[in-house]
Amino acid sequence: MSTSTSPLAQPFPALPAIPGVSLRVARARYKNWDRCDLTFVTLDEGTSVAGVLTSSKCPSPEVEWCRKALVLGKARALVVNAGNSNAFTGNRGRAAVEAIAARTAQHLGCDPSDVFVSSTGVIGVPLPIEKAEAGLDAAYTAEPCAWEDAAATIMTTDTFAKGAVTTAVVDGRTVTLAGIIKGSGMIAPDMATMLGFIFTDAAVDPVFLQRALSEANGATFSCITVDGDTSTSDTVLAFATGKAGNAPLTSDEDAGADAFRAALADLCRQLALLVVRDGEGAQKLIEITVEGAESDRSAHRIAMSIANSPLVKTAIAGEDANWGRVVMAVGKAGEPAERDKLAIRFGTTQVARDGLAVDGYDEAPVAAHLKGQEIEIGVDLGLGEGRATVWTCDLTHGYISINADYRS
Amino acid sequence: MSTSTSPLAQPFPALPAIPGVSLRVARARYKNWDRCDLTFVTLDEGTSVAGVLTSSKCPSPEVEWCRKALVLGKARALVVNAGNSNAFTGNRGRAAVEAIAARTAQHLGCDPSDVFVSSTGVIGVPLPIEKAEAGLDAAYTAEPCAWEDAAATIMTTDTFAKGAVTTAVVDGRTVTLAGIIKGSGMIAPDMATMLGFIFTDAAVDPVFLQRALSEANGATFSCITVDGDTSTSDTVLAFATGKAGNAPLTSDEDAGADAFRAALADLCRQLALLVVRDGEGAQKLIEITVEGAESDRSAHRIAMSIANSPLVKTAIAGEDANWGRVVMAVGKAGEPAERDKLAIRFGTTQVARDGLAVDGYDEAPVAAHLKGQEIEIGVDLGLGEGRATVWTCDLTHGYISINADYRS
Incomplete structure (x- = not known):
């Protein structure tokens, strides 16, 4: 099912490392293909997290898992599976998500609720637990990879890897926000799902991060459409490692809060437009x-x-x-x-x-x-x-x- | 812009004459084509009328005219123009509708408000009044034509002429309901609009007729979609000439009221399905x-x-x-x-x-x-x-x- 690159494609930008974030990829072979399809992101202790998730009434178990874990506001890892969305798979789908979180927690010595999981691909087929666990084990021991490798590993029918970066000055320090995204639109669960992941070294309280992300989402991801079809798995997560050393942002009154919100909105807008640029069949x-x-x-x-x-x-x-x-x-x-x-x-x-x-x-x-x-x-x-x-x-x-x- | 006939097409059925209804067609030449594009239906005195019209917030002046005239509940004529929807044309569009109603009223010696007008075709171009008036004059002196000719004359991008018929026993008399329709879906004003016209010899009070039509519409025309796009001109009108001689239907308690409502719903369903069968590009x-x-x-x-x-x-x-x-x-x-x-x-x-x-x-x-x-x-x-x-x-x-x- 190869498709030529979208005529609206943009080259992958130079993304700097974000302190506190390590990227790794592996071959879980969720489909009969020879490519990396499991992305494993580790996050240093102290990372806060926020997210926006599909409003579908039939969400995937990954979405339900993230919704629950977001309440706690902290994260140590993100696992993304490409090739199988695990949606509409009943108890077996839920068990697969729990197994991934447990295995990751075991590797990192954290709580399972610190682990965020997203999957994209075919619907109705439970994610095979053995493949996921073997892939996780391989990723855990792999060398860290570049942003572009991670952006390519979360792709399904996407025709180009998508990433964006921006900065803001917060509390006298320059913080960096970087993100990767996949999706050919708000589209069907077995073809592609919009998954976006944002990372920053800024120190941000999770409640404030959630508010800023929700606000940015309303003007960016919620404003794009390819075909009006909303996936069961759409997910955007934002992780803030705090390594920049700024005084943690907790309210709009804090120094740099406006700059951070504006930078986050800018990054979300860049990422959202990249998804439209890779809309299925898009020429304009x-x-x-x-x-x-x-x-x-x-x-x-x-x-x-x-x-x-x-x-x-x-x-x-x-x-x-x-x-x-x-x-x-x-x-x-x-x-x-x-x-x-x-x-x-x-x-x-x-x-x-x-x-x-x-x-x-x-x-x-x-x-x-x-x-x-x-x-x-x-x-x-x-x-x-x-x-x-x-x-x-x-x-x-x-x-x-x-x-x-x-x-x- | 010829398209081959839909693979889902159905042959035009044998439609009997409806007493009190005369059909005529003419060439107004709204477009540069050599085909009839003006349909002129005369209705005997005593004909009641009901209608359902597009919910578009940007309706054509024809829709606004019909909405006003429907309040009076009586009809003497229906004029349908194909090739120009007259939508989004400001005062000049309104003037065209008024001119058509006035000319028709003059021919028939009735009130302009007894004349119903529908147009379908390109948007944004005022309907040329001289062409409409010349077409009306030609139609007025033409020989009456068959249902299939009228059904073909209201077509734009439709690939086959569409009609349906049913009967009901009301007050001991068999009444006939016949209808013609055009449209390749709830689609755009310059391509095709759903226009449906239903005629019956039953005697039906306009308030009852309106209730029965609205009810039928909810389960038929409102339940079809080709592309989710709603025209500025969608119109379904039902005319009851009363020639069958039954005691006029005025309420659900009247003999035959249920049979009439069921027959009207059946006819609407047949007509609605014909529109889907001619959906643009439809194969299934x-x-x-x-x-x-x-x-x-x-x-x-x-x-x-x-x-x-x-x-x-x-x-x-x-x-x-x-x-x-x-x-x-x-x-x-x-x-x-x-x-x-x-x-x-x-x-x-x-x-x-x-x-x-x-x-x-x-x-x-x-x-x-x-x-x-x-x-x-x-x-x-x-x-x-x-x-x-x-x-x-x-x-x-x-x-x-x-x-x-x-x-x-």
Whole structure:
């Protein structure tokens, strides 16, 4: 099931080591392949953790495990399995997660609840415990690896390894935030799942870290869509080792709290956009901004209605300046909108205003914009101050081929 | 933009004349084509009318006109324009609808509010009034035509003409209900819109007719989806001429009220399924039944979440028994669901029960079922008595080709 690299791919950036974080990978051979598929990250004592997890009502046992462990706010290890999501596997799936946590805790001399586990891949097949344990043992004794190796090891149908880095000055010290992510969209459990892992050497109280991550998530991971399908396993975890030596961040009033929150949001945005750039079949990255809505929430819903519309997405794929489909998607969102106040632009070109095409509308600059790889759609509802930006990709034959023609 | 006939097409049935209804068609030439594109239906005095209209917040002026006229409950004419939806055209669009109603009222000596108008086709271009008026004049003097001609004249990207008929015994008399419909789904305004028109010789009070139509709509037109995109122009109108001579139906207690409601629901179901059979790119008709939900409404939402999932639809297109995607779609619906109580079947074969694959699951009978043209997916949530059935089609390369590769 090899796919050529996304035309929107970006090279893997230079990521520095994060003190307190060690990366290792191994071959658990969850599928019949010869590649590393188990990632084992150890975290020094004193690491705090926060996370956001899928809202699916049918989550994987890994998600349930993480949800429980997050309450305690501390972490010593992260284990990521690629090739088998372990979702919808009943008691046997739960037992596999418990076995992984127990084996890791035994190696590190920590509590099982200090171990975070994520899995991505085929659904409905319990994760084989022997393979996981053998893989863990191999990883435990392996040499530490580079970020790019870890980013490649968590991939499934992804076409390129994805990572990002940023820094912030907190309490007079420069702290680093680095992250890796996988996913070809908010997509199906047997194909790909969005898993993102963020590491920082900043000292951050877990309650504050959770608040900052949830806030960043609302403006980044929650604002991307490939096909509107939400995985049973979506997970983003943030780990803070505290090795930078700053006074631990505990509230918005602390020196550097704003800088840290901004850096975390920036990192999340970078990682989220990388996922859209690897959307299945994607040829174009689409940024949709809705303003003038009654509220930010309303703006977000309208933007997602546009981003999830198959007709908008196929029009962009066809480089067709079909703004009527944007009107349609605004209209179906069910949010307050007045047709005769609606304005729409593609790129910087206004195409409709006050509920009809602009006088002397010239399609040429719009057609030129649509030939590019990065497309902007702007909608102004003319009702209030609500605003939101979301990102998606186009819907192409590639998406159909990946999801229908190829058998899993 | 010719497309070959849907593999799910059905032959046009023999539809009898409905006393009090005359059909005529003409060439208004809304597009550069040589085909009839204006349908003119005259209705004898005493005809009552009911309708259901798009919930889009950006409706066409035709929809707004019908919404107003429906309040009066009576009708003398229906005019349907194909090739131009007149949506998102501001004052000029409103003026076009008013001109059509005025010209028709002048011909028939009735009130403009007795005239119902629907349009389907490209968005953002005001309907040319001169063409509409010339077309109306031509239709007014034309010979009456057959149902199939009218059904073909309201088509845009439809690949086959769609009609259905049924009867009911009301007050000792057999009444006939006939309908025509167009649409390749709940889809975009410049491609196709669902327009359905139902005619009966039964005598039916407009308030009762509206209640019966709304009820039927909830179980039929509201339960189909091709791509989850809702048109700005979707319209279903029902006209009752009263020529059958039954005592007018005014309440559920009247003789034949139940039979009439059942017949109307049956007709709506037939028409709705024809639309799915002509879904853009459709190769398979998919029936999704959800039971065991907390309420019927919850069951409907979960069923629509499955029906609108691109991953479920591409799996069916690929004849892939990928039940994990059904789990995903249940999980993302946001409705009450418990993973460990969930059961899923394809056709009559149970594939998962109690939150995991059934013991000794054999994919062979499922694979055989998926090779057919009519696919059934059943989900039992095991929570309550809520139940819903919805219909959709698969998502294929044909959909992408129709909506991206071809320019409008």
